[in-house]
Amino acid sequence: MQYATSPYFPNAYPPLTICRWIIDAPPDQQVKLVIQEFHLSSNQDCSQNYVEFQDSPSGIQEHADRIHRFCGYENFTIPVFYSYRRTAILIFRSKTFITNNGLRFSYQASDCSREYNQSFGYLKSPGWPNDYPHNLDCTIILRSPKNHTISLFFHSFHVEGFGCARDFLEVRNGSDASSPLLGKYCGSTLPNPVFPKNHVLYLHFRSDILTSHEGYEITWTSSPSGCGGTLYGETGSLASPGFPASYPNHTDCEWTINAPKGRVVTVHFAFVSIDDPGDCINNYLKLYNGPHNSHPLIGPYCGQVSINFFFFMFSVSIQHFSANKAITRVSFILMEGLCAAIQIITINWSLWHLCLGMCLQVIH
Ligand SMILES: [Ca+2]
Known part of the structure; x- marks a missing residue:
């Protein structure tokens, strides 16, 4: 060093x-x-x-x-x-x-193996956005503070299929290769988010000697409640706990997307379904055009909607409060x-x- x-x-x-x-x-x-x-x-x-x-x-x-x-x-x-x-x-x-x-x-x-000791971040496969190299054997450990729970979100994914016999990404609930397997991913289907209820995750990415694709873009957040957190990077995704299933009652999540001043944050909600009588009082999605809820509010939203926004502030705050059966999948892009x-x-x-x-x- x-x-x-x-x-x-x-x-x-x-x-x-x-x-x-x-x-x-x-x-x-x-x-x-x-x-x-x-x-x-x-x-x-x-x-x-x-x-x-x-x-x-x-x-x-x-x-x-x-x-x-x-x-x-x-x-x-x-x-x-x-x-x-x-x-x-x-x-x-x-x-x-x-x-x-x-x-x-x-x-x-x-090399491609690494350990992160931080509460949030992003991962992209080696060579991104070009095809990943052959013969990779990468171990990645995500370690957030002990009182936090990690959420892992796939933003894009394309790894050689073939039954995961050649190339794959494994996610394990713990800090080493013997930890319980949460998922073994390959092909071009975007994996669902991973909610391990743990503050440490172990990832193993392997490629063989032939055929490679773009690989993966992943964001992860963590928080004491296990929902919400900070995101940064050029692109990313987040989703409500348990996605694509409904998430628990009395869920309260807040995410903040950080971007430098002068950059434009584009937020796209691919799918929002919040079970609510229609008044958006007890179950809702709110967005703030800034890092605090004193900044201009957009929403609240409830029911089934899809949302696209451009923000010009350096931070976007997204909040859910006490939603019952809410499902969201969100992606964001910072313009160049x-x-x-x-x-x-x-x-x-x-x-x-x-x-x-x-x-x-x-x-x-
Ligand atoms: Ca391969």
Whole structure:
């Protein structure tokens, strides 16, 4: 593991700092980035001051996708970032004259096996959105806080079928390969969400020597009540507990979809069925165009409806309260933002450190 920092760290970075680190792992490996310290100016404007992860085909930033931007005021620790391909880009930008201590992060090459110690996140198969490589054998452990319960949602799925004899994704209720099997998935049918009633999940993804497809996109949340939580990422899904079956009486769920300011959150409810007399007083679905219920309310909804929305805030809150027989399946997409074009040719497992106006160095 190696480390890099913003200029002069732990002292203040200069005004108007823009740094780009392009990190290129060996073939068939990915990049793991962990933000160790992150301090921006206190009166920050998120469009001007941020740290951003990008996933890119080998070093060509114009084609970067899967952008995740954090601005320092999130109410959670910045999650560990794993690239889906061999190159990751990290951008630190402060476009103001007010400075702070800046950024320190670690970087290392990683194979496809990993362990997440966080309460929410997303998973995408290696190489996404291209076909996953052959001969993969990946173990993934999701470990949320002990008083939480995880929910796992499949957003897209296509793994070679053939009776799951060649390629498959296993989900187990526990922390190792001997934990009870919750599901073994292959083919192109989108699996139902997994509600394990546990704070730890073990996933095993395997591919053989022939035939591969796009793989999977998965989001997971956790909360003490086992329903609701935080979501982030470019795309994702969530569903009510027990989906596609009805969920229990007296269920109260709240999800928050986080997106950087300036991005557009699109929320699509593929299916909503809430058993209610029609007044939406005791059983309902509410959406807030912002992170708190003081923000503008959309809804309430009950009965059987399908809903599409565009939000322009940085966060969307979705709430259910005391619904009896409610079923929902929800997906969301963050629209792509603008990104500056820069092209740097990378070499095997190197770090290009480019701070505009400051320095240019290559670390081997
Ligand atoms: Ca295969």
